[in-house]
Amino acid sequence: MWIYEKKLEHPVKISCPDVAFAKLVITQYGGPDGELSASLRYLNQRYSMPFDNAKALLTDIGTEELAHMEMIAALVYKLTEGACPEDYQAAGWGGQYVQHDNGLFWTDANGIPWSAKYIAALGDPITDLVEDMAAEQKARATYEHLIQMTSDPCVKDMLRFLWEREVVHFQRFGEMLNTVQDWQAQKQHLWCGHRPPEEETEED
């Protein structure tokens, strides 16, 4: 279970509201490679990891991504604070105002609602960790695109913080992939997971 602590993982500051950028950055809230995708992918996969360290890593990063999701939510709220309907319309985001007022919603930058089709869980630790590494790369690239599209130094700073965290997560998933591969090489008889298909027909 989770305990909510009433603070953000990292402060969220902006120089001035910018509805047009809010429309873009929301993809990291509810888009294919955003923080919700990350959190739900990792928290879901942890049960099928073969040992405790791996489960713990997925729990830790999955929980941190929840905090990142909250930072992006705070960012979008600040970027749209005090915005009137005309501001949304001018930013090409009138549909957001009509459908959600100043509220948020789990969509990408085109307004597509989040779907679990964006993420995967194969129940195979090697596969799931490579999937997680790809997820971190996709989040990293998206943050790079976003950093290019704002000129607000406060926003750039905060997005760089999140960018750095994705790079760290990528490395940690890479290390765990090595650990799991070593463990599989050494202890395969104790693990009840998949064997190479060549061996399968003999036993089942």
Added chain:
Amino acid sequence: MWIYEKKLEHPVKISCPDVAFAKLVITQYGGPDGELSASLRYLNQRYSMPFDNAKALLTDIGTEELAHMEMIAALVYKLTEGACPEDYQAAGWGGQYVQHDNGLFWTDANGIPWSAKYIAALGDPITDLVEDMAAEQKARATYEHLIQMTSDPCVKDMLRFLWEREVVHFQRFGEMLNTVQDWQAQKQHLWCGHRPPEEETEED
């Protein structure tokens, strides 16, 4: 941000594995009226609530629903523990095994991946609280259907615990709806939200 505490909100016990019931109960994990829907609905709405108590209520219940989601995950893992491919096939859930092995995924009982289209946020506190009350009713009814479909007393107990929490949440959202309505009646000039449409043309 959230801190993970390594325990479940309530113990999850089963009498014996039951893949066929796992196929049904997964709707409370990733189905339209399940715990993910609940948590993401409330955590997303809290920013547009007009005062701190209301924000806190949505944060609290949203966080508790994360814990319920984890309980359902634990339940599904226990119900499928040690199940072999044939068990999945016999339960009409072979597709789950092929696509996710013994892992979980955010789907309903038919395998439909979770979609944010299931939930809503209108940015209007009255609307969002009535939506939340409906959500609790839908979760309650789903738990009643599930309780009817298992004969395992341990599982029934755990589902009843979750059923009770939905009833409590329904009441708490109902009380907050009253509070917000009173607040709107008394302090409408201070609140920057929507006015009755009759008054709108004068000012904009």
Added chain:
Amino acid sequence: MWIYEKKLEHPVKISCPDVAFAKLVITQYGGPDGELSASLRYLNQRYSMPFDNAKALLTDIGTEELAHMEMIAALVYKLTEGACPEDYQAAGWGGQYVQHDNGLFWTDANGIPWSAKYIAALGDPITDLVEDMAAEQKARATYEHLIQMTSDPCVKDMLRFLWEREVVHFQRFGEMLNTVQDWQAQKQHLWCGHRPPEEETEED
């Protein structure tokens, strides 16, 4: 069955075409909280209501929402009447022209096609009526947002008419909820629906 009567429930007039507003108001045609959602939600639920008054209410309101859907369609056609491709492009709605010409389609303001994931039916009369009350609130809030985003007094008038109907429907669903709750309290032994889960294990 339904008989088509060749008139609108309420006249639809506009002062002048406005493609940009058409792009927004289409969410009440095919968006999550629009008239199609309302109509299909109620018409679908009526069979599982426990007595005739409740069935009739859902049929009546579901049928009226079909008429509202037609009014919104007429509004969108008038707002786009005579518009050329450049007008669509200038309104940020070029994709609509390319994909549907001057025709309509069942989408929200971002072009997302309508999905039954937006609506619910739990087969439980209490739940379904609370869901319906939430639906009316969501439609009400959306009309308020739209009224803010047009300056055409004819369009405002027509949207206010629809807004008022949602308020009336909300009240009628609320009254029916009371009626069903009274009926359940008095006649629970005659009704074959769900009992409180505490009583269930004894009998099944």
Added chain:
Amino acid sequence: MWIYEKKLEHPVKISCPDVAFAKLVITQYGGPDGELSASLRYLNQRYSMPFDNAKALLTDIGTEELAHMEMIAALVYKLTEGACPEDYQAAGWGGQYVQHDNGLFWTDANGIPWSAKYIAALGDPITDLVEDMAAEQKARATYEHLIQMTSDPCVKDMLRFLWEREVVHFQRFGEMLNTVQDWQAQKQHLWCGHRPPEEETEED
């Protein structure tokens, strides 16, 4: 607008409940080629038809498809009348019971919620009428498959009635396609629709 008349277009009788067949026939309620698809396709397209006869045809058939949708709803309710959770489970439709009780929902035979992605409207009368002819063929084929999958003569009768209506609609759309093509050949200068692309560059 529509007036509801409290009778079915054609009587719906069954010999005995059959949950397994209800699970299949529901595709004509909320599946890709079902009655909802038909009705919403035609009612949406009518505004962009070039003359009144064509608009009226789409209104008439679209309204009749609403009545067919209601017949399918009545059929599914009768096929599941009195069914208990175990009956749903035995029919491989336990998810339906858990998520909707004895209620209906707009899905196909796999539980996929209805989506407007199933239908089309290009705003071009020739295109839309050919699309409508294809829709009638798809509904016809689906009814043939369903007739093969039930042995209940009452159900076969009712499905044959609907099958025949699809054949009639196909013919009527075909006749209207001829009419529109003739009209376009004779009156092309009066019609503001698309010209052959070869002529376009001169004028725009």
Added chain:
Amino acid sequence: MWIYEKKLEHPVKISCPDVAFAKLVITQYGGPDGELSASLRYLNQRYSMPFDNAKALLTDIGTEELAHMEMIAALVYKLTEGACPEDYQAAGWGGQYVQHDNGLFWTDANGIPWSAKYIAALGDPITDLVEDMAAEQKARATYEHLIQMTSDPCVKDMLRFLWEREVVHFQRFGEMLNTVQDWQAQKQHLWCGHRPPEEETEED
């Protein structure tokens, strides 16, 4: 199987980059009536055609549509070549840049990801061929809309080439429909497909 030949079916030239038009024309890449829809519809249906000519026609056209899809991809790449983030933003396509950089994605002009819900396969040759004729009409109409929305003569030329191919495919599907209907009339006893439903009950 397919062999890739490193050339386009028809040259793709543009006068100058035009991100705003790229945003529209992408619907022919990943939109409901685009080239991916066409190719996947035909390649999927060919197995259930009753004789070799029909299978071959679907294979040929399905393979050609792959080549058209590649031409559209090349067109979008050229239209966006050298575009910077600001160019995307100015064209109302900032979300594309953020989510895909200068890469492509299978979406319509609103950013909706491609879905197999757009296409159909009923396993009945008559039905599938009428569906295919409708598909060609829809693609034709979409090309007409696009030709209206660009003033670049090179782009118009290329789109006219594709437009003409759709017209040819429509005719070829129409001819095959006649062939299949004749074949069914003459050889119905040899074909194991559907019979008229009147005859069905006797035999099953």
Added chain:
Amino acid sequence: MWIYEKKLEHPVKISCPDVAFAKLVITQYGGPDGELSASLRYLNQRYSMPFDNAKALLTDIGTEELAHMEMIAALVYKLTEGACPEDYQAAGWGGQYVQHDNGLFWTDANGIPWSAKYIAALGDPITDLVEDMAAEQKARATYEHLIQMTSDPCVKDMLRFLWEREVVHFQRFGEMLNTVQDWQAQKQHLWCGHRPPEEETEED
């Protein structure tokens, strides 16, 4: 463009029809980690690769995946050859028969239509290649699950062939990832792609 060669990449043989297994293996046709996903992912990404070898690799593998998709189609057709409606119903796949007869459709094992939400393209060569490696792992794991669920040695053989191809593709994408990383390290000034975000503010 592509040339169709009328043979399969590898022969497809089965010992006897098996509708229940066809229902599972179809996920490699139209499911999240199937051959269509693979092909469309790679063919779409190739344009944003920074040099010709990388483009060619994606074209080659994307084209080979088309051939694998065709092998899976052939397998499903053979597994269902001669199956009557009752066989589909007995295999829990009655909905497939009703909606598609003996035809195929682009779905996963639960009947969910294919969606481009399953795949990604970030326009960043490192990201896209890691994504592709994850895709190959997911396909590999799915083939392992399928191999476990059939006892037909011919089918196992064919699936092992496809399994092996995924492993080879994984290695080839891994090698290309190294090549691209080396190239980026040596030639970063010549490449117009993303720079580390630390350097960005100076220049834009």
